[in-house]
Amino acid sequence: xxxxxxxxxxxxxxxxxxxxxxxxxxxxxxxxxxxxxxxxxxxxxxxxxxxxxxxxxxxxxxxxxxxxxxxxxxxxxxxxxxxxxxxxxxxxxxxxxxxxxxxxxxxxxxxxxxxxxxxxxxxxxxxxxxxxxxxxxxxxxxxxxxxxxxxxxxxxxxxxxxxxxxxxxxxxxxxxxxxxxxxxxxxxxxxxxxxxxxxxxxxxxxxxxxxxxxxxxxxxxxxxxxxxxxxxxxxxxxxxxxxxxxxxxxxxxxxxxxxxxxxxxxxxxxxxxxxxxxxxxxxxxxxxxxxxxxxxxxxxxxxxxxxxxxxxxxxxxxxxxxxxxxx
Amino acid sequence: xxxxxxxxxxxxxxxxxxxxxxxxxxxxxxxxxxxxxxxxxxxxxxxxxxxxxxxxxxxxxxxxxxxxxxxxxxxxxxxxxxxxxxxxxxxxxxxxxxxxxxxxxxxxxxxxxxxxxxxxxxxxxxxxxxxxxxxxxxxxxxxxxxxxxxxxxxxxxxxxxxxxxxxxxxxxxxxxxxxxxxxxxxxxxxxxxxxxxxxxxxxxxxxxxxxxxxxxxxxxxxxxxxxxxxxxxxxxxxxxxxxxxxxxxxxxxxxxxxxxxxxxxxxxxxxxxxxxxxxxxxxxxxxxxxxxxxxxxxxxxxxxxxxxxxxxxxxxxxxxxxxxxxxxxxxxxxxxxxxxxxxxxxxxxxxxxxxxxxxxxxxxxxxxxxxxxxxxxxxxxxxxxxxxxxxxxxxxxxxxxxxxxxxxxxxxxxxxxxxxxxxxxxxxxxxxxxxxxxxxxxxxxxxxxxxxxxxxxxxxxxxxxxxxxxxxxxxxxxxxxxxxxxxxxx
Numbered sequence: 001x002x003x004x005x006x007x008x009x010x011x012x013x014x015x016x017x018x019x020x021x022x023x024x025x026x027x028x029x030x031x032x033x034x035x036x037x038x039x040x041x042x043x044x045x046x047x048x049x050x051x052x053x054x055x056x057x058x059x060x061x062x063x064x065x066x067x068x069x070x071x072x073x074x075x076x077x078x079x080x081x082x083x084x085x086x087x088x089x090x091x092x093x094x095x096x097x098x099x100x101x102x103x104x105x106x107x108x109x110x111x112x113x114x115x116x117x118x119x120x121x122x123x124x125x126x127x128x129x130x131x132x133x134x135x136x137x138x139x140x141x142x143x144x145x146x147x148x149x150x151x152x153x154x155x156x157x158x159x160x161x162x163x164x165x166x167x168x169x170x171x172x173x174x175x176x177x178x179x180x181x182x183x184x185x186x187x188x189x190x191x192x193x194x195x196x197x198x199x200x201x202x203x204x205x206x207x208x209x210x211x212x213x214x215x216x217x218x219x220x221x222x223x224x225x226x227x228x229x230x231x232x233x234x235x236x237x238x239x240x241x242x243x244x245x246x247x248x249x250x251x252x253x254x255x256x257x258x259x260x261x262x263x264x265x266x267x268x269x270x271x272x273x274x275x276x277x278x279x280x281x282x283x284x285x286x287x288x289x290x291x292x293x294x295x296x297x298x299x300x301x302x303x304x305x306x307x308x309x310x311x312x313x314x315x316x317x318x319x320x321x322x323x324x325x326x327x
Numbered sequence: 328x329x330x331x332x333x334x335x336x337x338x339x340x341x342x343x344x345x346x347x348x349x350x351x352x353x354x355x356x357x358x359x360x361x362x363x364x365x366x367x368x369x370x371x372x373x374x375x376x377x378x379x380x381x382x383x384x385x386x387x388x389x390x391x392x393x394x395x396x397x398x399x400x401x402x403x404x405x406x407x408x409x410x411x412x413x414x415x416x417x418x419x420x421x422x423x424x425x426x427x428x429x430x431x432x433x434x435x436x437x438x439x440x441x442x443x444x445x446x447x448x449x450x451x452x453x454x455x456x457x458x459x460x461x462x463x464x465x466x467x468x469x470x471x472x473x474x475x476x477x478x479x480x481x482x483x484x485x486x487x488x489x490x491x492x493x494x495x496x497x498x499x500x501x502x503x504x505x506x507x508x509x510x511x512x513x514x515x516x517x518x519x520x521x522x523x524x525x526x527x528x529x530x531x532x533x534x535x536x537x538x539x540x541x542x543x544x545x546x547x548x549x550x551x552x553x554x555x556x557x558x559x560x561x562x563x564x565x566x567x568x569x570x571x572x573x574x575x576x577x578x579x580x581x582x583x584x585x586x587x588x589x590x591x592x593x594x595x596x597x598x599x600x601x602x603x604x605x606x607x608x609x610x611x612x613x614x615x616x617x618x619x620x621x622x623x624x625x626x627x628x629x630x631x632x633x634x635x636x637x638x639x640x641x642x643x644x645x646x647x648x649x650x651x652x653x654x655x656x657x658x659x660x661x662x663x664x665x666x667x668x669x670x671x672x673x674x675x676x677x678x679x680x681x682x683x684x685x686x687x688x689x690x691x692x693x694x695x696x697x698x699x700x701x702x703x704x705x706x707x708x709x710x711x712x713x714x715x716x717x718x719x720x721x722x723x724x725x726x727x728x729x730x731x732x733x734x735x736x737x738x739x740x741x742x743x744x745x746x747x748x749x750x751x752x753x754x755x756x757x758x759x760x761x762x763x764x765x766x767x768x769x770x771x772x773x774x775x776x777x778x779x780x781x782x783x784x785x786x787x788x789x790x791x792x793x794x795x796x797x798x799x800x801x802x803x804x805x806x807x808x809x810x811x812x813x814x815x816x817x
Contacts, residue, residue, distance in 0.1 A: 189693075191686040198679055201668035208628070208665050209679040209733060210651035268670055 011262045014314030015277040018260070019284065026288040033291045040170070046283035047172045048235045052250055053257040053275045054183040055227035058220040060258050061187065063200035063267030064120060064127040070250040071138035072112045072225055073232025074243075078146050080105035080233045081242035084155035098158040106229050112138060113225020117218035135251065143244050151242040162237040172234060179227065184272035186223075196220060200267025256307045257282045260314060281310065329357045331393075332520045333378075333409075333489055338387030340373055347373040348384070348544045355489065360511060360521040362531045362552065365541035366564055366722075366752035371524050374541065375491050378522075379411050380404040392488075410482030411491040418474045420467035424460045425449040428480045452480045456510050472503040479510060490514065491522045494750070496530050500613045500778070501813070508534050526752060527779075528557050540564055565754050572757045573785035578767035580606035580788060585655075585741050585772055587625065590633035594620040596796045597633075602741065602772040607763060609787025609804070610776045611812045617796040618776040619660060622743040626650045626657045637741070651680070656734035658727075660745035660776070666730040667718045674700040674714035676729050680736040703732035708758055724755025731762060742766060744775040748782060760786055780809040792816060 026033045052069050059066045083094055083101035096104070112134065119130045164171040187193035198206040199216050207213045236242040255265075261278025263270030285306055289299045333355040340348040348370045355361055365371050376382045378389065380398035388395050391407060398404050404411075418427050425445045426433065434444040449462040458476055466477065475495055482490045492511070496504045511521055511534050523534060531538060535552040540563040548563040561572070581604040590598045595617045602608045610618040624631035627644030635642055637653055644650040647657070659665035668676055677700035678685075685692045685699070701714055707728045711721060718729055727747065734742060744763070748756045763786060767773055777783040783790060784807045792800040792815040800815040 189691060190689050191682045191691045192689060194675075194682055194691050197671070197675075198668060201671050202664075204665045205668050206679070208626075208647050208657060208659055210648045210737070211679070211682075212646065212648050268668065 012271075012274055012277060014317035015260050015262070015274065015281060015310075017317050018310050018313055019277060019281055022281070022284060022288060026284075026291055030291040030293075033288065038287065038291070042280075042283050042287045043173050044170055044238070045287055046279050047176045047238070048231050048247070048250070049253055049257055049282045050176045050276065050279035051179050051227060051231040051234065052247075052254040053261070053279045054179045054272075055224045055231060056251075056254040056258055057183060057187070057263060057270060057272070057275055058196060058223045058227075059127065059217075060255075060263050060265070061200045061267050061270050062196045062217055062220045063203060064217065064220070065255070065265070066116065066131045066221070066224055067128060067251045068112070068116060068131040068133075068135040068138060069224065069228045069231075069254050070247040071135045071142065072109055072228040073235065073250065074246040074248075075112070075138045075142045075145070075232070076105040076109045076229030077232030077236040077246055078142050078151060078242040078244070079108055080158075081151040081154055081236050082145065084158040085151050085153055086155070087151070087153040098155050101158070102233055105233050106226055109225040109227075109229020109232075110222050111225070112229075113222040114218070116225065117221030120221065121214040121217040142246075146242060146244040148244055150244070151236075152240065154237070154240060159237055159240065161234060172238060175234060179230075180272050180276055183227075183275075187272065192216070192219065197268060200269075202268070252307075253282050256311075259307075259311050262314075329359075331355070332357050332391070334390040335374070335378065336388050336390065338374065338377055338389075339385045340377060340382065341385045346544055348377070351387075351541065351544070351546055353539060355520045355522065357488075357520055358515050358518045359536050360515055360523055360534050362535035362538040363522055363524045363541070364526070364531065364538060364560065364564060365547070366754055369541040369564070369752075370544040371541055372493070373544075375411060375493065375522070375524070378404070378489075378491065379409055405485045405487075408486060408488040409491070410485055410487040410489070411493060412475060412478040412482060412495055413493055418466045418469065418477060421465065423463050423465055424477060424480075425462040427466055427477050428452065428484055430481075432484075448484070449480070452483050455483060456480075456513055458510075470503075472499050472507070475499075475507070476510075479514075487519065489520050489522065491524070493524045494526065495523070496525060496527055500615075501816075502613070504530070504533075526750075528560070531560065561753055564752075572753060572760070573782070574757065574760050574764060576764055576767075576786075576788075578605045578607070578764060578788070580604070581770060584638055585625075585774075586634075586636040587621075588634040588636075590621060590624060590631055590635070592620070592624055592629060592631040594629075594796055595624065595631070598793075598798050600791055600798075600801075602774055604740075604770045604772050605767045606789065607767055607773045607775060607787050609783045609790040610774065610793060611778075611780065611783050611790050612793035612816050614778060615795075616793040616816070618793050619745055620796075621793075622657055622745055622774065622776065626655060626743060651737055651739075654738070654740035655743065656680075656737060656739035656741070657743040658730050658734050658745060658747055660749060662726055662730050666733075667726060669719035670717060672715045672717055673704065673709065673711055673721070673729055676718050677703055677732045677736055680733040684737065699736055700732070703736055707732050707735075707762060722752070722755070724751040724759070727751050727755070727759065728762075731759070735766070739771065741772045741774070744773060746776060746778060748777075748779065756782075780812055783807075783812070784809070 032038055055069055056066055080101045083096045083104060084098050116131055116134055119125055120127045162172055166174060187196065195211050195216050198211055199213050203213050232247060235246060257278035258275060259265065260281050261274030263274065285303060289302055294302060331354060335353040338348055338351045351374060363371050377384045380400045380403050389398060396407065398407065428449050429445060434441045434448065446462045453460060495507060499507065515521060525531060531552055537549060538552050538555065538560060539549045540547045542564060583601045584604045585602045587598060587600050598621055600608065612618050620629060623629045625635055627646045627650040642653050644653065663669065674697055678696040681696065681699055682691065685695045704714055709725050709728045711725060718726060748759055751759065763773060775787060784804055787804050790802055790804060790807050790812065791798060792812055794816055
């Protein structure tokens, strides 16, 4: 037990117990919850949640936040889709190779991150305000670019990003695994990642230790923008279209997934393993509510209540296990 | 002696398997000043937390005015007339003096705050101990000393019979200390009993009547201050004789490493000095005299004009990052806010200084980092279970050593130490002095700011005195005395 108490994963007991509790409840209401088809379904829903959690983890661990992830994803998904759509109802009126289209989408995402990062690192405007502003403005750009209409009739090669199966499992789940691994690698194995934790742990101490805090903050937002754009692109491939309202409310989902997975809002801590569980919980929440046949409107209420309850519950379980482990 | 106000009998407190207090007794008489001393981790704070209801003792009893009581929580303690003036003062900066003093108990009339009454009450309290604030002033700009006075007013407003001062002088200038001593003597005359926690011998001899010493959670002795020598008290604290806490100096100054000419900014008005390899240059003066600002300017935190030469090369650092690359390191005066990442492990804190040096193609070399960090942990005798212990779990002295280790890891040529022993206990102080001497012997040029005059005189080779941003004097440590430094300071 002593060893467990010192493990960095001790604070994951809360989210694990939460997943088990919630899973059991849904299973008793609808046993189909644990069918193979539904488990794969949860996995697919988890893809975008997990990727945006990876995106958010960089600014969040560095002690900032990003409310604009959803709009960056929507905008970049829309741009990429227009470039691979045969129908082309948007304003771009261009068609390119899917690889180029994705590249352009990602570059736009990086630029959005650059904009956020410059404003946050080099001015004194709070990150919350900056990213709330970009969330609204970029959503507006998405509406303009899509002409307020879904962009459909996408290139087959592009759609294969969501439809290919490898060993009977959708390729998007492999993508998700890659995102988690790359994020874990950057955060834990590179000096950049170590500095991200230091900046979130105490920005002043990091600065006086010779870390360029502004540059780290800036790069966190650029990485966040790039990953968010890929989330938007993969989502549009999965839904066969780019919706003007795509990913609406997903910033909250990303923050929830990180919070449940043990990345505190003030930063400085967190693990990718935690984010895996956090995004799994968020996916199970959506899926579980469908399985329990809650109507969409009620789902919002339920989701909000669950977010608050689950963070509280996870904290409570953590406290219990920590004191148990100490004795 | 007069009547007993407070008695704590056989107080024991265990946290899990850790025995923080074992069978501790404490007696407090009416109108006395009892100094409670002991090294960090000796159990002073735990004992006071028991007294003020922050934690409950595992066993033992508290007898207040002759009756056994159970103090349930801090507000219960206040209600029973026990107040504490905290070491780290928390005031609500956006509120006024009066609102802070009466926080949570604002007088009301018809359900609204009665501000006339509030200001009147606050004024009355201030008159009692003869201090003069505007009750309507916002607290944000207040100094630590002024915030302390607000805490004292708060204690008075509860009509406290027992007031605990937790290291009140740690961040005060000498003048401010004198004012505080005056107020404490005044409170004493009114029959208030004071428990005064301090590391400073000067405090004990200035206001203390009796002293109670704790060591490792046990009583280690009590006595009447006038009958004890400094050495007696220190040996009770550490359980051994410390012959000379400053140790012997072995360093031999070499060539000039850092040359500063006409350094100027808004807080410093033209400073000139040289530091040699293996030399300790001390900066004396009052808090706010511009000493910290000199270090911060050269270290790249604050902008400045003037010339700085390192090993004959002109440099001008615009960030700590540049300064560290040039071989200058700074141990800040406020380790919790500027020196440490409290929630990270010791090893991670130390290796912060060498992330770039040990990295290959941007990848952190975890093995090398750990090895270097471990090496410094051993060299500086940082006491902790292991390197993965979080910095917040350490005592002040060990935290300070972690900051020094982080600075040393980048192998500086010039080391700036800003109040290196503030809030550090006697044992750790002696170790920090030994570290400073070792570094000087290895040829590091050291610039130290210290407000503790005996320390400044004993550790420095040369002393520069600052007053309100001006360089007002320079002397060798041999000719320096507390009197002639103070004469320049004020």
